[in-house]
Amino acid sequence: MIGSLLRLFEGLSATEATLVVLVVSVVSAVGMEFVILRLARQYVSNTDTEYDNIVISSLRAPLVVTAALAGVYLLTQVPAVRSSVLLEPGTLDDLFGKPSLSVIVLVWAYAANEVVNRLVAAVNEEGGRFDFAPVFSNVWTLSVLLGSAGTLLWLWGIEITPLLGAAGVAGIAIGFAAKDTVANFFGGIALYFDDTYKIGDYIVLDDGTAGTVIKVGVRSTTLLTRDEVMVTVPNATLNASKVTNESAPQRRRRVRIPLGVAYGTDIDAFEELAVDVALSESMVLDSPKPRARFRSFGDSALQYELLCWVNGPTRRRRAQHQLNRALYKALNAAEIEIPYPKRDVTVTETRPLDAAGAAGAPATATPPSVDETDAGGSEKTDAA
Known part of the structure; x- marks a missing residue:
């Protein structure tokens, strides 16, 4: 492409x-600034998303x-100009050509880092899945720095093969030294793309640990338990364990209230009463x-279970409390028995008879007789 452009200058003086x-x-x-970019800004101003505005504003400087500077570099390659300059061969490139290309590389590297970081932050704010903006921003910034540094070294003719070898050895050493951190980092990446959970x-x-996700970082995930205690769990541990997300795919959760009523209860009336109690509770959907x-x-x-739904997993315990209170009061008011084991203990005392048939001195009391009664019936046991 450069050769095709240079042929346009054949026959022209320096x-x-x-x-x-x-x-x-x-x-x-000037055309890029006042024509192309202005038209692009007018077009994206009519869209509903802010992403295109971020791209246009970030790419304005590198395009201009x-x-x-592309003209400056092209000028250093024109044969008429190179021959007219009284400098050593290659000096013109060192003074104007390579510096102009270096500035272009740096400007584009800055713009690439800026546009990706702003897009990631915007997506993170709208979606609310993970607090992963720092992770992607840091990784992308490091990649841009390494890429631009390698491009500049190649542009100025500096051999980078020894540097790549040294970087590989250093990377292996760092990998062994920070294997837990690396495992946590990639564990967090896997959790993100698997859509295991999001903030909130x-x-x-x-292992029974439960809580609301309040932060997902590079190394770990932070949970806030119902006791308002913050628990930090390494991402590698989360990635390797079973995680139950009670907020997905929807936030509503079912509440189960086990309940027993006595044999002989009118089950139709009881079922209607239990459902009415659940419907009267404000937390129940x-x-x-x-x-x-x-x-x-x-x-x-008779073993029953009252099933109802609440809007969110953190409301289940309170809903159980309210429903248990309301059911107890309603069943008492309706004279529906909630059976439970009962025991009646009776203590009796006997006196032995003497030879004349009269009662003698009190003897040691016999072991008590025990009457055991529950809702299923009664049983009396006399211990001799």
């Missing part, structure tokens, strides 16, 4: 070629600088509708 290049560079820079979700780990389910015939009671 002065003419210089004037042409300078005019084209100035016109290109490239349009201006209530999760339960396989109207849809799906609460319902009572007959689970089994117990030893002492």
Whole structure:
């Protein structure tokens, strides 16, 4: 491509070629600033997203600088100009050509870092999945620095092969020294792309730890438990363990209230009463509708389970408390028995008879007789 452009300057003197290049560079820079970029800004101003505005504003400087400095580099490659300058071969490139390309590389590296970091921050703020903006920003900034440094070294003819070898050895050493940190970092990346959870979700780990995700960092995830205690869990541990996300795919959660009533209870009336109690509780959702389910015939009671839904996993415990109170009061008011084991202990005392048939001195009391009664029936046992 450079060769095709240079053929356009054949037959021109050094002065003419210089004037042409300078005019084209100035016109290109001005046109880029006041025509192309202005039209692009007007177009993106009508869109609903802010992403395109970020891209246009971040790429403005490198486009204008490239349009201006590309002419300087091209001018150093024109044969008429190179032959007219009384300098050593290659000096013109060192003074003007390579510096102009270096400035272009640095400007584009800064713009690439700026646009990606701003886009990641915007996505993170809107989505709220992970607090991963620092992670991607740091990784991307490091990549841009390494890439631009390698490009500049190659541009100035500096051999980078020994540096690559040294960097490889250093990378292996750092990898062994910081293997836990590296494992946590990649564990966090895996959790992010697997969409395991996001900030604000209530999760339960396989060891019983439960809490709301309040921060996801490079190394670890921070949970806030119901006791308002912050627990920091390494990302590698989370990636290797079973994680139950109780906030996904939707936040509503079912509450189960086990309940037993005595044999002989009117189950139709009881089921209607239990459902009415659940519907009257403000924390219980109207849809799906609460319902009572007959689970089994117990030893002492008919085993029921009241099922209803609340808006969020952190409301279940409070909803259970309110429902248990309301059910106890309602069942007492309706005279529906909640069975439980009962024991009646009776202590009796006997006196032995003497030879004449009269009662003698009190003897040691016999062991008490025990009446055991529960809702399923009664049983009396006399111990001799």
